[in-house]
Amino acid sequence: MKSLKFSLLLLVSISILPSCDTNEYQEPELDGIGDVFVRCIKVGDETHFAPFFYAYSNKNLSEVLVESPINDAPDYVLGDYMTNKKVFRLLPKVTDYSSTDIANGFYKFEMVSIGQETIKVQDKLLDSRIEPIEITDFIYTTDGHKFNISWNELDNADIYVVKFMSEKDGKVLYVSNQLSTTEYEFNENSKNWDSNTQLTAGTTYFVGVFAYEFESATANNGFDINSETVEYKEIVW
Numbered sequence: 001m002k003s004l005k006f007s008l009l010l011l012v013s014i015s016i017l018p019s020c021d022t023n024e025y026q027e028p029e030l031d032g033i034g035d036v037f038v039r040c041i042k043v044g045d046e047t048h049f050a051p052f053f054y055a056y057s058n059k060n061l062s063e064v065l066v067e068s069p070i071n072d073a074p075d076y077v078l079g080d081y082m083t084n085k086k087v088f089r090l091l092p093k094v095t096d097y098s099s100t101d102i103a104n105g106f107y108k109f110e111m112v113s114i115g116q117e118t119i120k121v122q123d124k125l126l127d128s129r130i131e132p133i134e135i136t137d138f139i140y141t142t143d144g145h146k147f148n149i150s151w152n153e154l155d156n157a158d159i160y161v162v163k164f165m166s167e168k169d170g171k172v173l174y175v176s177n178q179l180s181t182t183e184y185e186f187n188e189n190s191k192n193w194d195s196n197t198q199l200t201a202g203t204t205y206f207v208g209v210f211a212y213e214f215e216s217a218t219a220n221n222g223f224d225i226n227s228e229t230v231e232y233k234e235i236v237w
Helices: 008-013
Strands: 032-043 046-057 061-067 076-080 087-090 105-113 118-125 135-141 146-151 159-165 172-175 183-186 204-214 225-236
Touching: 032 105, 032 118, 046 061, 046 076, 046 105, 061 087, 135 204, 135 225, 146 159, 146 204, 159 183
Parallel strands: 032 225
Antiparallel strands: 032 046, 046 087, 061 076, 061 105, 076 087, 105 118, 135 146, 146 183, 159 172, 159 204, 204 225
């Protein structure tokens, strides 16, 4: 990935920069980051693969296209999923997973702002893949809404993360810190719940255990993901 490094909070919040010479605000140039990675899951006895794409910008976007390293392959078309439109993504459908691995190489992102500015960035998908994760123990106790979870250790996992979500790959209502262990517990009174979360009795939610392999051992900033794996458990609150 290009050397541009800044936090997502800074990235999506800065929209104008002050001019020291004129005491007026000057519109910044469009800037952004593209990230492609592979999700690896177990289907029967096989590992299946699908690509994920994210684009982060300092301005609201109208369009993001991604060119594959495969000649003549159609562009991937990303869509917005945040109200400020500074983050676009493309998640695979169930039918997009295949036992055929994803092509490695440079994926070229073209971002177009709502003001019709255009930039091009790229991200290199490396040939390493994480093994699929398996939840080995999952206990949900309705009294106090307690969760006790264990999973298999993965040789090339840089971190593990547990998320409580409205749906698979949907809104994250609770997220753990970055974990190095293979077990975790939390409950309705744990820290890290979204402050706006209102859970409803009888509603179905999903708990996902994620493992991430980054492009390098030091690139654990949330960008620069090379591959990930997840297994979900469905619960009724």
